[in-house]
Amino acid sequence: MDNIIEIKNIDFSYREEENAPLIKLFENFSLNIERGSFTAIIGHNGSGKSTLSRLMNGMYLPDSGEVFCEGISTLEEDRRFDIRQNVGLVFQNPDNQIVTTVVFEDVAFGPENLGIPPEEIKQRVETALKDVGMWECREDSTTKLSGGQKQRVAIAGILAMEPKCIVLDEPTAMLDPKGRKEVLSAVKRLNKEKGITVVLITHYMEEVTDADRVVVMKSGEIILDGTPCEVFSKGDILRSADLTLPVTCDVKEMLNKEGFNIPDSVLTPEECTEYILKSFEG
């Protein structure tokens, strides 16, 4: 299999503060991300999913074992620039990711640093801003944007660098439903149309139903790994990891216990509605 990211047998510990005892998060942990795939990573707060995102582009380094991006180990200090260009990271809090005062300039910041010709930068910024639905705001001041708008600008900034892989750490946690939908559809489009590998870290279950693969984390371990259908059919395991299921899955599970016949593959409200209607047909 062609993997863009390979996490091989890593250990990782951290301290909550200086002089505090080490807390072991990952022990002999491995995970591969296939090129071109859309992988969702879900888990409760403190399950290690954010740490994982930072290990994926060398922001954090493993205590032992290795992480490879495009075959380059994150331990190779002089290749870190290549790694960051290949794997772009989008964080939860947009306020920490905006660097300039005008939207257009903010998105241009990344490609400028890559030494891209000005004409192409303009082109990239336009595409990126349109992808996240922020083109109309290109001349606005970044300080006057709402949280959701800032986040979409931050994502555009990563898109403009045209990375091969984007890792998004709870990118929609601070967005409203519409903003969330826009960001997700932009991310999906990049994956489907441009073949960019996407790793989406989230705790919104509704966001992962379209992923190729869902990895469920609990206290630094992978407890489930499979297609959305496979993962969501394991309601009990998900609940034991302090996660909730999409409403559709709850409805499906409860109805099936009472003699309804809704297949496991049903994940969206639309499909579920159809099957419920069928069971009432004469």
Add this chain to the structure above:
Amino acid sequence: MALLEAQKLEYIYSQKTPFVKQAVKGVDFCVEKGEIVGIIGHTGSGKSTLVQMLNGLLKPTSGSVTLNGEDIFANKKSLHDARFKIGLVFQYPEYQLFDETVYKDISFGPSNMGLEKDEIDRRVISASKLVGLPPHLLNKSPFDLSGGEKRRAAIAGVVAMEPEILILDEPTAGLDPKGRQRILDMIVELNKTTNTSVVIVSHNMEDIAKLCNKVLVLKGGEAVAFDTPEKIFAETDIVEQSGLILPALTKMLISLKNKGLPVNIANFSVNDAVKELIRLKKEGYKLDA
């Protein structure tokens, strides 16, 4: 008379500059004693500006806010009182924790109210109990708490002022499902045990539908609807034209109803909705082909 009443509220940012922007336009709404009122709206619809006017942090460009019939902006004293009686919990309130210990942080508000030491102590203990912070955390630095605990400590700081109305701006944003549920349970508990009115701003339609007695829908700074969640979420158009998304369950129930199944679309909990479907099935209900 309503406990809190907003009349023809307007707010214009950066007036008399090229950046002039009207964030809130002619909003009327009210909160009765003991009610939970939800405010929903797309990003930039004026939710946060509105709640900051409700407790006197922002002075409206025009219009009035009255608490028990008295204008909170009438004079310095009324404004001062309003800030204690109307408690506002900002978005991401944990960024505002500042003191050495959780106890001191929670006691900051009550201390500023000039209360006796015993009374402050009672309030800190009762507020932290209500938000679910175990006593051993009170002597810790707020920065040693987990994200969910920090959020609850910050909310406790406002709860300890024992306001008549508690306003929370996106109290569950950024929390995991368990953390979210704890905050919601806490809000219901506070409302039930103390009859405190609550105003909650949220993007989570499921939570709003389940919790609130009334819902205010904002769009472009204007109030497009103010009614019970049953009525609001039945008006699919109002919700969707305001850039909002119906709760997934409501969406399912609406399309089942449109196809002829006699379900109650005001069932906001999965349990109730499923029970109804099972009952219909057992009664042998059939749809015409």
